[in-house]
Amino acid sequence: MDRLLSPSVPVVPPSPDMVDSVRSVESILNHRFTDKRLLEQALTHSSCMDSPSYERLEFVGDISLGLAFTNYLYLAYPNLDQGQLSELRSVNVSTEKLARVAVKHGLYRFLRRVNVPSMDEKVKEFSDSIAEEDETCPVSYGGSVKAPKVLADLVESVAAAVYIDVNFDLQRLWVIFRGLLEPTATLEDLQRHxxxxxxxxxxxxxxxxxxxxxxxxxxxxxxxxxxxxxxxxxxxxxxxxxxxxxxxxxxxxxxxxxxxxxxxxxxxxxxEIECAKKKLHERCIKKKWAKPIYSVEREEGRSHEKKFVCSVKIPTQEGVLYIEGDERCRIRDAENSAASFMIQSLKLRNDLL
CATH class of the missing domain: 3.30.160.20 (Double Stranded RNA Binding Domain)
Structure with a gap:
Protein backbone atom coordinates (compact mmCIF):
# COMPACT_ATOMS: atom_id res chain seq x y z
CA MET A 1 0.00 0.00 0.00
CA ASP A 2 1.18 3.54 -0.76
CA ARG A 3 2.72 4.93 2.39
CA LEU A 4 0.80 8.20 1.85
CA LEU A 5 -2.46 6.29 2.30
CA SER A 6 -1.32 4.00 5.09
CA PRO A 7 -2.41 5.00 8.61
CA SER A 8 0.70 3.28 9.98
CA VAL A 9 2.99 5.94 8.54
CA PRO A 10 3.15 8.95 10.86
CA VAL A 11 3.09 12.45 9.39
CA VAL A 12 6.27 14.40 10.14
CA PRO A 13 5.29 18.04 10.78
CA PRO A 14 7.33 21.05 9.64
CA SER A 15 8.95 23.60 11.94
CA PRO A 16 6.46 26.07 13.43
CA ASP A 17 7.79 28.99 11.36
CA MET A 18 7.35 27.02 8.12
CA VAL A 19 3.83 25.64 8.64
CA ASP A 20 2.14 28.25 6.42
CA SER A 21 4.76 28.01 3.66
CA VAL A 22 4.59 24.22 3.58
CA ARG A 23 0.80 24.26 3.52
CA SER A 24 0.76 26.81 0.68
CA VAL A 25 3.19 24.86 -1.50
CA GLU A 26 1.28 21.64 -0.81
CA SER A 27 -1.79 23.43 -2.14
CA ILE A 28 0.08 24.53 -5.28
CA LEU A 29 1.27 20.96 -5.86
CA ASN A 30 -2.06 19.39 -4.85
CA HIS A 31 0.00 16.90 -2.83
CA ARG A 32 0.07 16.38 0.93
CA PHE A 33 3.49 15.37 2.17
CA THR A 34 3.92 12.58 4.66
CA ASP A 35 7.33 13.94 5.61
CA LYS A 36 6.71 17.68 5.63
CA ARG A 37 10.29 18.31 6.71
CA LEU A 38 11.32 17.31 3.18
CA LEU A 39 9.35 20.19 1.74
CA GLU A 40 10.61 22.48 4.49
CA GLN A 41 14.18 21.63 3.50
CA ALA A 42 13.34 22.20 -0.18
CA LEU A 43 12.16 25.69 0.78
CA THR A 44 15.28 26.58 2.79
CA HIS A 45 18.13 28.59 1.25
CA SER A 46 21.76 28.04 2.20
CA SER A 47 21.81 31.49 3.85
CA CYS A 48 19.96 29.87 6.77
CA MET A 49 22.98 28.47 8.56
CA ASP A 50 21.00 26.77 11.34
CA SER A 51 18.84 24.63 9.02
CA PRO A 52 19.55 22.07 6.29
CA SER A 53 19.33 23.82 2.90
CA TYR A 54 17.89 22.61 -0.38
CA GLU A 55 21.31 21.97 -1.99
CA ARG A 56 21.24 18.16 -1.68
CA LEU A 57 17.62 18.05 -2.82
CA GLU A 58 18.38 20.32 -5.77
CA PHE A 59 20.98 17.78 -6.91
CA VAL A 60 18.39 14.98 -6.78
CA GLY A 61 15.66 17.11 -8.34
CA ASP A 62 17.78 18.09 -11.33
CA ILE A 63 18.20 14.43 -12.27
CA SER A 64 14.80 13.04 -11.23
CA LEU A 65 12.75 15.77 -12.91
CA GLY A 66 14.81 15.43 -16.07
CA LEU A 67 14.37 11.65 -16.05
CA ALA A 68 10.62 11.88 -15.35
CA PHE A 69 10.23 14.24 -18.29
CA THR A 70 12.42 12.00 -20.46
CA ASN A 71 10.16 9.02 -19.68
CA TYR A 72 7.12 11.09 -20.64
CA LEU A 73 8.69 12.18 -23.94
CA TYR A 74 9.74 8.65 -24.83
CA LEU A 75 6.21 7.32 -24.32
CA ALA A 76 4.34 10.31 -25.75
CA TYR A 77 6.48 10.68 -28.91
CA PRO A 78 7.39 7.16 -30.13
CA ASN A 79 8.41 8.41 -33.58
CA LEU A 80 10.85 11.16 -32.56
CA ASP A 81 14.59 10.65 -32.91
CA GLN A 82 17.19 11.25 -30.22
CA GLY A 83 17.94 14.81 -31.34
CA GLN A 84 14.30 15.88 -31.26
CA LEU A 85 13.74 14.29 -27.87
CA SER A 86 16.84 16.01 -26.52
CA GLU A 87 15.72 19.40 -27.81
CA LEU A 88 12.25 19.00 -26.31
CA ARG A 89 13.68 18.02 -22.94
CA SER A 90 16.16 20.88 -23.02
CA VAL A 91 13.60 23.66 -23.49
CA ASN A 92 11.11 22.17 -21.01
CA VAL A 93 13.45 21.69 -18.04
CA SER A 94 15.97 24.46 -18.75
CA THR A 95 16.99 27.01 -16.11
CA GLU A 96 14.94 29.61 -17.98
CA LYS A 97 11.84 27.43 -18.07
CA LEU A 98 12.04 26.33 -14.41
CA ALA A 99 12.70 29.90 -13.24
CA ARG A 100 9.54 31.00 -15.07
CA VAL A 101 7.65 28.15 -13.40
CA ALA A 102 8.79 29.47 -10.00
CA VAL A 103 7.62 32.97 -10.89
CA LYS A 104 4.28 31.77 -12.28
CA HIS A 105 3.43 29.90 -9.08
CA GLY A 106 4.98 32.41 -6.69
CA LEU A 107 7.31 29.87 -5.10
CA TYR A 108 10.04 32.36 -4.15
CA ARG A 109 7.88 34.04 -1.50
CA PHE A 110 7.89 30.74 0.42
CA LEU A 111 11.68 30.39 0.38
CA ARG A 112 13.20 30.71 3.87
CA ARG A 113 16.31 32.89 3.54
CA VAL A 114 18.39 35.29 5.61
CA ASN A 115 19.71 38.68 4.48
CA VAL A 116 20.12 38.16 0.73
CA PRO A 117 18.91 41.50 -0.71
CA SER A 118 20.94 41.12 -3.91
CA MET A 119 19.23 37.80 -4.65
CA ASP A 120 15.82 39.30 -3.84
CA GLU A 121 16.56 42.16 -6.22
CA LYS A 122 17.55 39.85 -9.07
CA VAL A 123 14.42 37.75 -8.62
CA LYS A 124 12.24 40.87 -8.61
CA GLU A 125 13.97 42.21 -11.73
CA PHE A 126 13.38 38.89 -13.51
CA SER A 127 9.76 38.70 -12.36
CA ASP A 128 9.09 42.28 -13.47
CA SER A 129 10.63 41.61 -16.88
CA ILE A 130 8.30 38.62 -17.39
CA ALA A 131 5.27 40.71 -16.37
CA GLU A 132 6.16 43.29 -19.03
CA GLU A 133 6.39 40.76 -21.86
CA ASP A 134 3.77 41.23 -24.56
CA GLU A 135 2.43 37.67 -24.58
CA THR A 136 3.21 34.21 -23.33
CA CYS A 137 4.79 31.58 -25.51
CA PRO A 138 5.18 27.83 -24.89
CA VAL A 139 8.85 28.13 -25.76
CA SER A 140 11.00 30.66 -23.91
CA TYR A 141 14.67 30.90 -24.75
CA GLY A 142 15.21 33.90 -22.51
CA GLY A 143 14.06 37.45 -21.97
CA SER A 144 15.69 40.78 -21.26
CA VAL A 145 16.89 39.58 -17.83
CA LYS A 146 18.84 36.41 -17.15
CA ALA A 147 16.90 33.86 -15.10
CA PRO A 148 18.25 33.68 -11.51
CA LYS A 149 19.51 30.17 -10.84
CA VAL A 150 17.95 30.19 -7.37
CA LEU A 151 14.49 30.02 -8.94
CA ALA A 152 15.30 26.94 -11.00
CA ASP A 153 17.05 25.38 -8.00
CA LEU A 154 13.92 25.95 -5.93
CA VAL A 155 11.71 24.13 -8.43
CA GLU A 156 14.16 21.23 -8.66
CA SER A 157 14.37 21.00 -4.87
CA VAL A 158 10.59 20.85 -4.52
CA ALA A 159 10.52 18.17 -7.23
CA ALA A 160 13.09 16.15 -5.27
CA ALA A 161 11.05 16.48 -2.09
CA VAL A 162 8.02 15.08 -3.93
CA TYR A 163 10.13 12.31 -5.48
CA ILE A 164 11.46 11.16 -2.11
CA ASP A 165 8.09 11.53 -0.40
CA VAL A 166 6.46 9.16 -2.94
CA ASN A 167 9.13 6.50 -2.39
CA PHE A 168 11.22 7.45 -5.45
CA ASP A 169 8.35 6.72 -7.84
CA LEU A 170 9.10 8.62 -11.06
CA GLN A 171 5.63 8.08 -12.47
CA ARG A 172 3.97 9.56 -9.39
CA LEU A 173 6.45 12.44 -9.43
CA TRP A 174 5.41 13.22 -12.99
CA VAL A 175 1.69 12.95 -12.25
CA ILE A 176 2.05 15.39 -9.35
CA PHE A 177 4.52 17.77 -10.97
CA ARG A 178 3.55 17.97 -14.64
CA GLY A 179 0.85 20.59 -14.01
CA LEU A 180 3.46 23.06 -12.77
CA LEU A 181 5.43 22.79 -16.02
CA GLU A 182 2.49 23.58 -18.29
CA PRO A 183 2.36 24.78 -20.93
CA THR A 184 5.02 22.30 -22.02
CA ALA A 185 6.61 22.97 -25.38
CA THR A 186 5.72 20.50 -28.13
CA LEU A 187 7.60 19.65 -31.30
CA GLU A 188 5.15 21.85 -33.21
CA ASP A 189 5.93 24.71 -30.81
CA LEU A 190 9.66 24.32 -31.47
CA GLN A 191 9.05 24.38 -35.21
CA ARG A 192 6.83 27.44 -34.96
CA HIS A 193 9.05 29.18 -32.41
CA GLU A 272 6.74 33.78 -39.47
CA ILE A 273 3.36 35.18 -38.58
CA GLU A 274 3.92 34.87 -34.81
CA CYS A 275 6.02 38.05 -34.98
CA ALA A 276 3.18 40.06 -36.53
CA LYS A 277 1.51 41.23 -33.30
CA LYS A 278 4.79 42.57 -31.99
CA LYS A 279 5.60 44.30 -35.27
CA LEU A 280 2.14 45.84 -35.49
CA HIS A 281 2.39 47.07 -31.90
CA GLU A 282 5.75 48.71 -32.71
CA ARG A 283 4.24 50.44 -35.74
CA CYS A 284 1.40 51.81 -33.64
CA ILE A 285 3.87 53.21 -31.12
CA LYS A 286 5.85 54.93 -33.90
CA LYS A 287 2.70 56.47 -35.33
CA LYS A 288 1.40 57.38 -31.85
CA TRP A 289 -1.71 55.30 -32.37
CA ALA A 290 -3.61 53.42 -29.69
CA LYS A 291 -2.69 49.82 -28.96
CA PRO A 292 -4.24 47.32 -31.41
CA ILE A 293 -7.46 45.70 -30.15
CA TYR A 294 -7.98 42.01 -30.97
CA SER A 295 -11.34 40.21 -30.96
CA VAL A 296 -12.53 36.69 -31.74
CA GLU A 297 -15.01 37.09 -34.62
CA ARG A 298 -15.89 33.45 -35.18
CA GLU A 299 -15.13 30.02 -33.75
CA GLU A 300 -16.15 26.79 -35.41
CA GLY A 301 -15.79 23.04 -34.89
CA ARG A 302 -16.06 20.66 -31.99
CA SER A 303 -14.31 21.35 -28.71
CA HIS A 304 -11.15 19.44 -29.66
CA GLU A 305 -11.11 20.72 -33.25
CA LYS A 306 -12.02 24.37 -32.81
CA LYS A 307 -10.81 26.99 -35.27
CA PHE A 308 -10.87 30.73 -34.73
CA VAL A 309 -11.03 33.86 -36.85
CA CYS A 310 -9.82 37.02 -35.13
CA SER A 311 -9.92 40.66 -36.08
CA VAL A 312 -7.76 43.62 -35.17
CA LYS A 313 -8.78 47.25 -35.04
CA ILE A 314 -6.66 50.32 -34.45
CA PRO A 315 -8.19 53.65 -33.40
CA THR A 316 -6.36 56.46 -35.23
CA GLN A 317 -6.84 60.20 -35.66
CA GLU A 318 -8.32 59.50 -39.12
CA GLY A 319 -10.71 56.78 -37.98
CA VAL A 320 -10.68 53.12 -36.94
CA LEU A 321 -8.68 50.64 -39.06
CA TYR A 322 -10.16 47.13 -39.10
CA ILE A 323 -9.25 43.80 -40.69
CA GLU A 324 -9.84 40.07 -40.15
CA GLY A 325 -7.25 37.32 -40.36
CA ASP A 326 -7.28 33.74 -41.57
CA GLU A 327 -8.81 30.81 -39.70
CA ARG A 328 -6.42 29.28 -37.17
CA CYS A 329 -6.49 26.49 -34.57
CA ARG A 330 -5.40 28.74 -31.71
CA ILE A 331 -6.60 32.22 -30.76
CA ARG A 332 -3.02 33.50 -30.50
CA ASP A 333 -2.28 32.36 -34.05
CA ALA A 334 -5.55 33.87 -35.31
CA GLU A 335 -4.62 37.19 -33.73
CA ASN A 336 -1.19 37.09 -35.35
CA SER A 337 -2.80 36.32 -38.72
CA ALA A 338 -4.99 39.41 -38.37
CA ALA A 339 -1.95 41.48 -37.37
CA SER A 340 -0.03 40.20 -40.41
CA PHE A 341 -2.89 41.22 -42.73
CA MET A 342 -3.03 44.64 -41.06
CA ILE A 343 0.71 45.16 -41.60
CA GLN A 344 0.40 44.29 -45.27
CA SER A 345 -2.66 46.55 -45.56
CA LEU A 346 -0.78 49.44 -43.97
CA LYS A 347 2.10 48.97 -46.41
CA LEU A 348 -0.29 49.00 -49.35
CA ARG A 349 -2.02 52.06 -47.90
CA ASN A 350 1.31 53.89 -47.62
CA ASP A 351 2.24 52.94 -51.19
CA LEU A 352 -1.07 54.30 -52.52
CA LEU A 353 -0.67 57.51 -50.54
Missing part, protein backbone atom coordinates in the same frame (compact mmCIF):
# COMPACT_ATOMS: atom_id res chain seq x y z
CA UNK A 194 12.67 28.27 -33.22
CA UNK A 195 15.49 29.85 -31.27
CA UNK A 196 15.93 33.46 -32.50
CA UNK A 197 19.61 32.90 -33.32
CA UNK A 198 18.77 29.76 -35.33
CA UNK A 199 15.94 31.58 -37.08
CA UNK A 200 18.24 34.48 -37.93
CA UNK A 201 20.91 32.29 -39.51
CA UNK A 202 18.36 30.19 -41.41
CA UNK A 203 16.60 33.26 -42.78
CA UNK A 204 19.84 34.88 -43.92
CA UNK A 205 21.00 31.65 -45.52
CA UNK A 206 17.70 31.43 -47.39
CA UNK A 207 18.22 34.88 -48.87
CA UNK A 208 21.92 34.41 -49.60
CA UNK A 209 23.10 36.79 -46.88
CA UNK A 210 26.18 36.34 -44.72
CA UNK A 211 25.47 36.90 -41.04
CA UNK A 212 27.88 37.14 -38.12
CA UNK A 213 27.48 37.91 -34.41
CA UNK A 214 30.39 39.72 -32.79
CA UNK A 215 30.96 40.75 -29.18
CA UNK A 216 32.46 43.77 -27.50
CA UNK A 217 33.02 43.18 -23.79
CA UNK A 218 33.90 45.48 -20.91
CA UNK A 219 33.72 45.41 -17.11
CA UNK A 220 29.96 46.03 -17.05
CA UNK A 221 28.78 43.55 -19.66
CA UNK A 222 28.72 42.60 -23.31
CA UNK A 223 27.53 44.21 -26.54
CA UNK A 224 26.48 41.72 -29.21
CA UNK A 225 26.37 43.02 -32.76
CA UNK A 226 24.65 41.31 -35.69
CA UNK A 227 26.42 41.94 -39.01
CA UNK A 228 24.68 41.33 -42.32
CA UNK A 229 27.19 41.12 -45.19
CA UNK A 230 29.64 43.04 -43.01
CA UNK A 231 27.20 45.80 -42.00
CA UNK A 232 25.91 46.05 -38.43
CA UNK A 233 22.10 45.89 -38.44
CA UNK A 234 21.47 45.45 -34.71
CA UNK A 235 23.32 45.54 -31.42
CA UNK A 236 22.23 44.96 -27.84
CA UNK A 237 23.91 45.33 -24.45
CA UNK A 238 23.45 43.02 -21.48
CA UNK A 239 25.45 41.85 -18.49
CA UNK A 240 25.75 38.33 -19.94
CA UNK A 241 26.85 37.28 -23.43
CA UNK A 242 23.93 34.93 -23.95
CA UNK A 243 21.36 37.64 -23.19
CA UNK A 244 23.01 40.23 -25.42
CA UNK A 245 23.27 37.65 -28.22
CA UNK A 246 19.64 36.61 -27.84
CA UNK A 247 18.36 40.19 -27.78
CA UNK A 248 20.55 41.21 -30.72
CA UNK A 249 19.17 38.31 -32.77
CA UNK A 250 15.60 39.35 -31.90
CA UNK A 251 16.34 42.95 -32.86
CA UNK A 252 17.94 41.85 -36.13
CA UNK A 253 14.93 39.71 -37.01
CA UNK A 254 12.65 42.65 -36.32
CA UNK A 255 14.70 44.91 -38.59
CA UNK A 256 15.45 42.51 -41.41
CA UNK A 257 12.48 43.72 -43.45
CA UNK A 258 14.29 47.06 -43.73
CA UNK A 259 17.34 45.43 -45.30
CA UNK A 260 15.75 42.76 -47.48
CA UNK A 261 13.45 43.68 -50.34
CA UNK A 262 10.94 40.89 -49.75
CA UNK A 263 9.03 42.30 -46.78
CA UNK A 264 5.82 40.35 -47.28
CA UNK A 265 7.65 37.09 -47.89
CA UNK A 266 9.66 37.57 -44.73
CA UNK A 267 6.55 38.15 -42.63
CA UNK A 268 4.74 35.14 -44.09
CA UNK A 269 7.67 32.74 -44.15
CA UNK A 270 11.00 33.78 -42.67
CA UNK A 271 9.98 35.77 -39.63
Missing amino acids: PHPVTKLFNLCQKHGKRVEIKYLENDTGSIAGVYLDGECIASEFAEQNEISKLNAAKAALSRLSEFLTVDTEIIDDGL
